[in-house]
Amino acid sequence: MITADTNIFLAAALDEPEKLDIVRLTAGVGVICAPEILPYEIGNALSAMCRRRKLTEDEAISALHITLRIPVRLMPVDVERALRLATDFGIYAYDAYFLECARSHGGNLVTLDQQMKRVAIQLGLRVLEP
Numbered sequence: 001m002i003t004a005d006t007n008i009f010l011a012a013a014l015d016e017p018e019k020l021d022i023v024r025l026t027a028g029v030g031v032i033c034a035p036e037i038l039p040y041e042i043g044n045a046l047s048a049m050c051r052r053r054k055l056t057e058d059e060a061i062s063a064l065h066i067t068l069r070i071p072v073r074l075m076p077v078d079v080e081r082a083l084r085l086a087t088d089f090g091i092y093a094y095d096a097y098f099l100e101c102a103r104s105h106g107g108n109l110v111t112l113d114q115q116m117k118r119v120a121i122q123l124g125l126r127v128l129e130p
Contacts, residue, residue, distance in 0.1 A: 001031045002128060003102035004072070005111035006041040009034075011130075013066035014055075018112060021130040025110060033105055035097040036074040042067050077101050089119045099123060 004026070011018045026032055046060040055063070077097045081104075086096040095116050102109040102125050109120045110128040120127050 001033055001106040002026070002029055002108040002110055003098055003105060004032050004034055005098050005109070005113060005116060006034075006038060006045055007112040008110055008130070009038070009042060009067045009070060009072075010045055010063070011112060012070065013063040018130045022110070025128055025130050031073050032071065033073040033075045033101060035077045035101045037077075037094070037097055038072065038074060039068070041094060075101050075105055078104070085119075085123075089122070091115065091119060095119075099125070 008022055010016070012022050042064060046055065046063055049055040050057060050060050077100050079093075079097075082096040082100040083093055085091070085099055086093045089096075091099075095113070098109070098111070099116065099120060102120065103123060107124070108126045108128060109116070110130060111117060111120070112130065117127050
């Protein structure tokens with residue numbers, strides 16, 4: 001089982017250059033999981049892209065629909081443990097939710113976020129590189 005960060009889903013949905021590597025990396029993986037906040041994180045990221053005029057509303061809605069078709073198991077996360085990670089490492093709680101999810105469900109993480117990679121390695125998680 002691997003935990004995938006929001007940016008992995010967005011890169012796949014928006015046909016970013018990393019998409020092929022992400023598909024290759026996750027093909028054959030039994031279960032991809034993410035914290036149950038994932039759909040809200042995706043919505044937030046897409047709305048931010050619209051505000052910055054990187055996407056139109058229609059493009060954002062299309063990307064949302066694509067991400068919702070990606071098979072993922074949404075997992076509950078211990079918010080207190082995630083908050084402790086956030087304060088210990090000086091990161092946002094939203095990032096800590098993904099780290100805590102990986103820590104609680106197999107120890108494997110795939111992300112494009114360099115800071116999250118560094119923290120994951122410090123936590124002894126295995127980071128898969130797209």
